[in-house]
Amino acid sequence: MTLPPPHSRGWVLPSIIVVLTLIAGGLGGVWAALIVLASGFAGVTAFHLMHLYRLQRWTKSSLEQYVPLPEGVGGWGDVLAALSRREQKRVAFQAMQKQTIEQFRRMAEALPSGVIVLDARRHIEWANPRAQQWLAINLEKDRGQPLSNLVRIPELRRFLADDLNGALPGNEAAQRALVIPSVFDTGKTLALQQVPFGQGGRLLLARDVTQYEAAARLRRDFIASVSHELKTPLTVIVGFLEMLEETPAAEMPEETRAHYFELMRTQANSMQRLVDDLLTLSALESGSREKEEETFAVKPLLESLQQQTQALSQDKHTVTLILSEEETQTETGTQVETQIHGVRDELASAFNNLLTNAVRYTPEGGNIELSWKIDGEGRGIFAVRDTGIGIAAEHLPRLTERFYRVDRGRSRASGGTGLGLAIVKHVLLRHQGELAIDSRVGKGSTFSAIIPAVRVSRQKA
Numbered sequence: 001m002t003l004p005p006p007h008s009r010g011w012v013l014p015s016i017i018v019v020l021t022l023i024a025g026g027l028g029g030v031w032a033a034l035i036v037l038a039s040g041f042a043g044v045t046a047f048h049l050m051h052l053y054r055l056q057r058w059t060k061s062s063l064e065q066y067v068p069l070p071e072g073v074g075g076w077g078d079v080l081a082a083l084s085r086r087e088q089k090r091v092a093f094q095a096m097q098k099q100t101i102e103q104f105r106r107m108a109e110a111l112p113s114g115v116i117v118l119d120a121r122r123h124i125e126w127a128n129p130r131a132q133q134w135l136a137i138n139l140e141k142d143r144g145q146p147l148s149n150l151v152r153i154p155e156l157r158r159f160l161a162d163d164l165n166g167a168l169p170g171n172e173a174a175q176r177a178l179v180i181p182s183v184f185d186t187g188k189t190l191a192l193q194q195v196p197f198g199q200g201g202r203l204l205l206a207r208d209v210t211q212y213e214a215a216a217r218l219r220r221d222f223i224a225s226v227s228h229e230l231k232t233p234l235t236v237i238v239g240f241l242e243m244l245e246e247t248p249a250a251e252m253p254e255e256t257r258a259h260y261f262e263l264m265r266t267q268a269n270s271m272q273r274l275v276d277d278l279l280t281l282s283a284l285e286s287g288s289r290e291k292e293e294e295t296f297a298v299k300p301l302l303e304s305l306q307q308q309t310q311a312l313s314q315d316k317h318t319v320t321l322i323l324s325e326e327e328t329q330t331e332t333g334t335q336v337e338t339q340i341h342g343v344r345d346e347l348a349s350a351f352n353n354l355l356t357n358a359v360r361y362t363p364e365g366g367n368i369e370l371s372w373k374i375d376g377e378g379r380g381i382f383a384v385r386d387t388g389i390g391i392a393a394e395h396l397p398r399l400t401e402r403f404y405r406v407d408r409g410r411s412r413a414s415g416g417t418g419l420g421l422a423i424v425k426h427v428l429l430r431h432q433g434e435l436a437i438d439s440r441v442g443k444g445s446t447f448s449a450i451i452p453a454v455r456v457s458r459q460k461a
């Protein structure tokens with residue numbers, strides 16, 4: 001429905017007054033006409049003043065929500081109704097805008113990254129809670145402050161001085177990330193990146209790269225350790241080779257030559273063991289070794305491990321095998337044998353590593369005992385107990401780290417690579433098992449490989 005223009009209704013009252021004035025003039029003369037005209041004029045003025053007063057009062061109402069406009073009569077009615085509809089639309093539009101802004105704010109708050117808006121002078125305009133936490137910014141206090149005053153890291157000052165618009169697109173500065181420690185959350189490492197934003201300002205994005213950095217450091221350390229481990233035997237071999245090359249055959253007694261070869265072989269063997277262990281570990285870690293799982297009897301495996309250990313020890317230790325009652329007792333005349341479900345080769349090599357260590361770190365004449373039992377929760381416990389040198393408590397949590405050794409010289413001298421327990425840990429992890437270590441210096445150690453109950457079964461032999 002289209003409304004008549006408001007001013008058209010505005011002519012109604014003055015027209016009535018003119019008509020009434022003319023009638024009064026015709027009937028009662030000039031004075032009557034003047035009285036009617038004056039009264040009419042006063043009435044119209046009062047009418048408009050009343051509407052103006054109501055409208056003015058309305059203008060003081062809240063902007064936030066819709067407050068209905070006063071109702072009016074005649075032209076005022078039309079104008080006020082039109083204004084009212086406009087006002088309704090404005091309030092609805094404003095509510096929608098507010099909701100959108102609120103949504104954006106919540107989104108910025110929920111982001112796993114920190115976000116900081118900086119103006120052209122690198123002063124803080126806004127920061128989401130994560131950025132505030134990581135960089136110890138208190139937005140209420142610090143809004144308008146230069147960021148580099150709050151986060152006093154020289155690299156950050158230089159980073160913020162980068163020209164982001166220099167050679168867009170593909171500006172190198174815009175792609176550069178700055179890695180810094182978090183100011184507040186100690187132990188966290190952050191990667192900062194910046195993009196142009198607004199009028200010469202920039203948006204600073206902070207990501208938590210603690211884990212990534214830790215992994216990178218681990219990788220760097222690992223490469224350094226491997227290089228170091230390989231370098232030592234290589235240097236020895238190269239040294240002897242040079243000596244053999246430089247010394248005329250006639251000048252070197254046969255025994256000396258044989259001795260040098262023997263020493264070179266020992267070093268080459270140690271390098272070979274290291275490379276084998278590295279390959280095993282890398283296959284275990286990458287999960288690439290897709291060996292078939294099988295169900296196998298524990299007893300024959302343990303008996304063969306006992307023999308291997310005895311041979312390795314060259315009868316310098318007493319190696320005993322203690323099987324659980326399960327394996328030895330008879331139920332209604334039938335022997336029960338326990339079985340493990342898993343990758344036999346991997347578990348055999350893990351158990352063997354524990355036994356090799358027992359031989360290595362137990363002085364001559366000591367005892368080594370390998371045992372197998374099922375605990376109260378149905379888990380299989382393969383334990384290797386020795387009466388060896390033992391390990392101080394502070395080393396225990398780090399023993400399964402790659403290349404961690406209590407006594408490097410002793411480990412090397414006995415053919416250790418420093419990777420044995422790391423391999424054991426990985427094999428057990430792949431079988432959802434775990435390694436428990438109990439040790440006392442000078443008394444001996446017990447290493448227990450715990451196999452989860454779901455992988456252990458019993459059968460009549």
Ligand code: ADP
Pocket residue numbers: 357358360361362386388389390391399400404405406407411412415416417418419420421422445
């Ligand atoms: P390594 O090849 O040096 O033996 P491992 O990873 O097998 O490497 O073991 C790590 C370290 O744990 C060894 O260097 C040694 O110090 C200590 N260790 C392991 N087993 C024993 C044990 N049975 N008795 C005493 N120390 C042990």
